Amino acid sequence: MTFQICAPDRALAAGLQHRIDNKTKPQGALGRLEPLALQLGLIQQTLTPELRQPHIMVFAGDHGAARAGISAFPQDVTWQMVENFLAGGAAINVFSRQMGLGLTVIDCGVNHEFGTRPGLVNAKLGPGTANYLEQAAMSAEQCEAALARGRELAHALAANGCNVVGFGEMGIGNTAAASLLTHCLIGDAGGADLVTVTGRGTGLDDAGLVRKRELLGQALARGGRPSDPRKALAEYGGFEIAVMAGAMLGAAEKRMTLLIDGFIVTSALLVAQAIAPEILPYCVFAHRSKEPGHTAQLKHFGVDPLMELDLRLGEGTGAALAFPLVQAAANFLNEMASFDSAGVSDKSA
Amino acid sequence: MTFQICAPDRALAAGLQHRIDNKTKPQGALGRLEPLALQLGLIQQTLTPELRQPHIMVFAGDHGAARAGISAFPQDVTWQMVENFLAGGAAINVFSRQMGLGLTVIDCGVNHEFGTRPGLVNAKLGPGTANYLEQAAMSAEQCEAALARGRELAHALAANGCNVVGFGEMGIGNTAAASLLTHCLIGDAGGADLVTVTGRGTGLDDAGLVRKRELLGQALARGGRPSDPRKALAEYGGFEIAVMAGAMLGAAEKRMTLLIDGFIVTSALLVAQAIAPEILPYCVFAHRSKEPGHTAQLKHFGVDPLMELDLRLGEGTGAALAFPLVQAAANFLNEMASFDSAGVSDKSA
Numbered sequence: 001m002t003f004q005i006c007a008p009d010r011a012l013a014a015g016l017q018h019r020i021d022n023k024t025k026p027q028g029a030l031g032r033l034e035p036l037a038l039q040l041g042l043i044q045q046t047l048t049p050e051l052r053q054p055h056i057m058v059f060a061g062d063h064g065a066a067r068a069g070i071s072a073f074p075q076d077v078t079w080q081m082v083e084n085f086l087a088g089g090a091a092i093n094v095f096s097r098q099m100g101l102g103l104t105v106i107d108c109g110v111n112h113e114f115g116t117r118p119g120l121v122n123a124k125l126g127p128g129t130a131n132y133l134e135q136a137a138m139s140a141e142q143c144e145a146a147l148a149r150g151r152e153l154a155h156a157l158a159a160n161g162c163n164v165v166g167f168g169e170m171g172i173g174n175t176a177a178a179s180l181l182t183h184c185l186i187g188d189a190g191g192a193d194l195v196t197v198t199g200r201g202t203g204l205d206d207a208g209l210v211r212k213r214e215l216l217g218q219a220l221a222r223g224g225r226p227s228d229p230r231k232a233l234a235e236y237g238g239f240e241i242a243v244m245a246g247a248m249l250g251a252a253e254k255r256m257t258l259l260i261d262g263f264i265v266t267s268a269l270l271v272a273q274a275i276a277p278e279i280l281p282y283c284v285f286a287h288r289s290k291e292p293g294h295t296a297q298l299k300h301f302g303v304d305p306l307m308e309l310d311l312r313l314g315e316g317t318g319a320a321l322a323f324p325l326v327q328a329a330a331n332f333l334n335e336m337a338s339f340d341s342a343g344v345s346d347k348s349a
Numbered sequence: 350m351t352f353q354i355c356a357p358d359r360a361l362a363a364g365l366q367h368r369i370d371n372k373t374k375p376q377g378a379l380g381r382l383e384p385l386a387l388q389l390g391l392i393q394q395t396l397t398p399e400l401r402q403p404h405i406m407v408f409a410g411d412h413g414a415a416r417a418g419i420s421a422f423p424q425d426v427t428w429q430m431v432e433n434f435l436a437g438g439a440a441i442n443v444f445s446r447q448m449g450l451g452l453t454v455i456d457c458g459v460n461h462e463f464g465t466r467p468g469l470v471n472a473k474l475g476p477g478t479a480n481y482l483e484q485a486a487m488s489a490e491q492c493e494a495a496l497a498r499g500r501e502l503a504h505a506l507a508a509n510g511c512n513v514v515g516f517g518e519m520g521i522g523n524t525a526a527a528s529l530l531t532h533c534l535i536g537d538a539g540g541a542d543l544v545t546v547t548g549r550g551t552g553l554d555d556a557g558l559v560r561k562r563e564l565l566g567q568a569l570a571r572g573g574r575p576s577d578p579r580k581a582l583a584e585y586g587g588f589e590i591a592v593m594a595g596a597m598l599g600a601a602e603k604r605m606t607l608l609i610d611g612f613i614v615t616s617a618l619l620v621a622q623a624i625a626p627e628i629l630p631y632c633v634f635a636h637r638s639k640e641p642g643h644t645a646q647l648k649h650f651g652v653d654p655l656m657e658l659d660l661r662l663g664e665g666t667g668a669a670l671a672f673p674l675v676q677a678a679a680n681f682l683n684e685m686a687s688f689d690s691a692g693v694s695d696k697s698a
Contacts, residue, residue, distance in 0.1 A: 024433050025440055026421070026551040030666070031639065031659030072375070072696050080693040084373050089686025091374055098680050099673065202375040203696060290380065307656060309674070310380030317379070324448065324673040325658070331447050337438025344429040347421050347552060 001148055003249040005278040008042040016041040016333075023336040024344045032306060036284065036329035043257050043282055044163070049330050051257070053162040054323060055102040056316045057153065057247060058085060058092060059169045061109040061240030062128030064137065065219070066173030070212050072203045075128075078172045079112030085170070086119055091313055092168055095320035101166065106153065108146065109239030110171075123149045129237035132219045137177070137237030143230055146239055150246025151253070158254035165251050166259035166286070166323065167268070168316020169240050175201035175291060177238045178267035180216060182293045184225050184232040185270045186300045194220065197293030199263075202312075229274035244268040249275060252282040259319035259326065262289035262311065266297040273301070284326055287311055287318035350497055352598040354627040357391040365390040365682075372685040373693045381655060385633065385678035392606050392631055393512070398679050400606070402511040403672060404451040405665045406502065406596060407434060407441060408518045410458040410589030411477030413486065414568070415522030419561045421552045424477075427521045428461030434519070435468055440662055441517055444669035450515065455502065457495065458588030459520075472498045478586035481568045486526070486586030492579055495588055499595025500602070507603035514600050515608035515635070515672065516617070517665020518589050524550035524640060526587045527616035529565060531642050533574050533581040534619045535649045543569065546642030548612075551661075578623035593617040594624070601628040608668035608675065611638035611660065615646040622650070633675055636660055636667035 016038045021027050028034060040049035060082050066075045084090045085105045088097075096103040106121045107114060111128040114120055125146055129137035138146070157165060171177075179198040186192035198213050223235040233242050245268040251258050252272075260269055260283050272279050285305035288294060290312040298305065306322050339346045365387045370376050377383060389398035409431050415424045433439045434454045437446075445452040455470045456463060460477040463469055474495055478486035487495070506514060520526075528547040535541035547562050572584040582591050594617040600607050601621075609618055609632050621628050634654040637643060639661040647654065655671050688695045 023440070024430065024438065025662050029551070029660065029662035030440065031661065033658065033660075074694050077694050080691070081373065084686055084691040084693055087686070087691065089373065089684075089691050091372070091379065091681055091685055094680045094684045095677055097684075098677060202378070306658070309382065309655070311378065311382075312380065313374050313378035321674065321677060325670065328444055328447060328670060331443045332440055335438075335443045335446075336440055337433055337436070342429070342433040342436065342438050344433055345423050345426050 001144060003253055003276045005249065005252045005276045007278040008281050009045065010042060012042060012045060013038065015047060019047055019333065022338040023332065024339055024342050026347065030332060033325065033329045033332060036326065037333040040257060040330055041333065043255060048334050051164045051327055051330055053102060053160065054164045055104065055157055055162045056092060056096050056166040056168055056320055058105045058316055059108050059240035059244040060105060061171045061238045062111040063171060063173035063177060063238045064129050064131030065133055065176060068131065068133055068215055070176040070215055071173045071201055072208060073172050075111060075172045078170060079110050081170050082107065082110055082114065086117055090315060091317050092315035092320060095317055099320050099323045101320055101323060106243060108243040121153065123153065123243055125239045129239055132223060132236050133215060136223065136235050138234050138239065140234050143234040143242055146242030147246035150243040151250030154247040154250030155254060158256060164257040164259065166261065166316050166319030167244055167248065167265045168261055168319060169244060169264045169314055171238055171240050174238050174240065174264050175199060176212060176216060177236050177241060178264045179293055180219060180236040181232055181267045181270060182297055184227060185229060185274055186296060190296065190300055192296040197296055199291040199293060229271040233271050241268045245271040248272040249279060252279040256282065258283045259322060260285050261316050261319040262287065262314060263291035263294040264314055266294060270297060286322035350493060352602055352625045354598065354601045354625045356627040357630050358394065359391060361391060361394060362387065364396055368396055368682065371687040372681065373688055373691050379681060382674065382678045382681060385675065386682040389606060389679050390682065392604060397683050400513045400676055400679055402451060402509065403513045404453065404506055404511045405441060405445050405515040405517055405669055407454045407665055408457050408589035408593040409454060410520045410587045411460040412520060412522035412526060412587045413478050413480030414482055414525060417480065417482055417564055419525040419564055420521045420550055421557060422521050424460060424521045427519060428459050430519050431456065431459055431463065435466055439664060440666050441664035441669060444666055448669050448672045450669055450672060455592060457592040470502065472502065472592055474588045478588055481572060481585050482564060485572065485584050487583050487588065489583050492583040492591055495591030496595035499592040500599030503596040503599030504603060507605060513606040513608065515610065515665050515668030516593055516597065516614045517610055517668060518593060518613045518663055520587055520589050523587055523589065523613050524548060525561060525565060526585050526590060527613040528642055529568060529585040530581055530616045530619060531646055533576060534578060534623055535645060539645065539649055541645040546645055548640040548642060578620040582620050590617045594620040597621040597628060598625055601631040605631065607632045608671060609634050610665050610668040611636065611663060612640035612643040613663055615643060619646060635671035
């Protein structure tokens, strides 16, 4: 499958910058919100960008390697947390409600049968990935199917009028998969050696962290370090990362604004960006996670997220919390008076 | 006038922390929001803090020294921007509307007659302060009256049911007053030598910055470096900083949560905290301003703001933009499920 992403035409940049600079404030005084407003205008190819039907997609999946001791939490927590999402009791529910964001949970391969449930999309590729300590996490066919399903989901969201989507995830063991993907796709030379990019996830102690690194070293000894994004994804998973990468690519095809959350979401973006580099101008980086591998990813993309709140929860919580800043960027551009319209003297007066 | 501020009783801290730790997330995974939730609970002395009728107060005033060339903008911009606030076209209007915050503008001494206007409170202490290059900015009586007026305003807000207030300001020349206050109240030993704490304000160029530092040096040569907060305030002003300091003290008397904006607002807090140190536990620091003096102030208080967005606008914009994070802290504490209630396995399971 190929993805058709066009980088935004920058012809509007000068007009947008002029509009930003003539708002009733010293030039640059709104800091990070100013380039963000410019980015939104370029993504939407308009001087008056609007965020419509903002939505959070949470991709859930299980990891065969989770039973080998790479996480502080038991694998059952994945389906239990999906139930918590569906009941409205998780952090992402709270923050989505507060920020006025729609929320959809996508079962990409949780080791549990949920049946048909409101708010849950069945995109199951299996009852969790295979254990990458023993074999590839998924087949090449599963990987391609996952990308395709993600793309369809994003296109459906766009068809419903949504033009800004935040990405989140749930999957016990998925920081380990993200560490392996980050190591494969950025490499030691990019500052993504295995030790640097492997962190405590949901809260491993020192001994747990040592064991996680050992296990991931064993996985690499078996599966190698593929630099091709589809091969790395198939080798180490997970299903939720693969479907999410497809959704990111599909969202950028539809010129949506992508809100990128933490370490695992950014590992899906690493895959997506390796497939179609034009995706990056559509991405707003919400927050800097406490997971050390996130810093290597952000450096790879040359970006600095909007917030640094020491979050390490996932679920898309950072994307949801950053949404008001993205909305504020659009709002100041659309609603603030200009020096002329307000009769305020400019600096040169 | 004395202010009666009681530091929050910390007896509830253990109960609050237990509640935070039992939410369906790894311990600490919500990062900065977790101590913030604890702080809100302690301020309100409850396990279920609620933010009621959140409000932004913008204090405006003119500075006699503004005509001596300490700002990049002409003094008329103060009243013009007040008109812009009243018309709803400034950044703080946009962000207050977005975040659902009430907004009141307080004329503490703008060099302009506005008449009676909706949304504007007349707390005028004069048509701007005196020029501190020649004499004290205000008399001791004016300073005391300003503190008293601010206190009344905060008490009136509390009487209307508001329990969280963000502070903002407008006044051409007020970064200069803030620099002088910061220098007086923190001192060279605290890292607040005059050069360090004097920045570009609304956008001085290099020559303008040199001139501003020279003028402030002349002011200090005339007025000295009083370490008493009321004396420093009377010497260097401004009226908006004095009324704001009184409002902060009054808000803390009423156990409100105070959202602290940037450099000028924090200089008012320096005054307020020197008068009543118990104010600090009521303060949430919203953002780190680009003005270099702000870092010296934050270091003095030993705090790290929630956001760093390179803002240097004032008006309370940082406080308004940070409000959703404060609301998110209260919301996760009140709305998230616990491990028990959601049937999710904890780490130890």
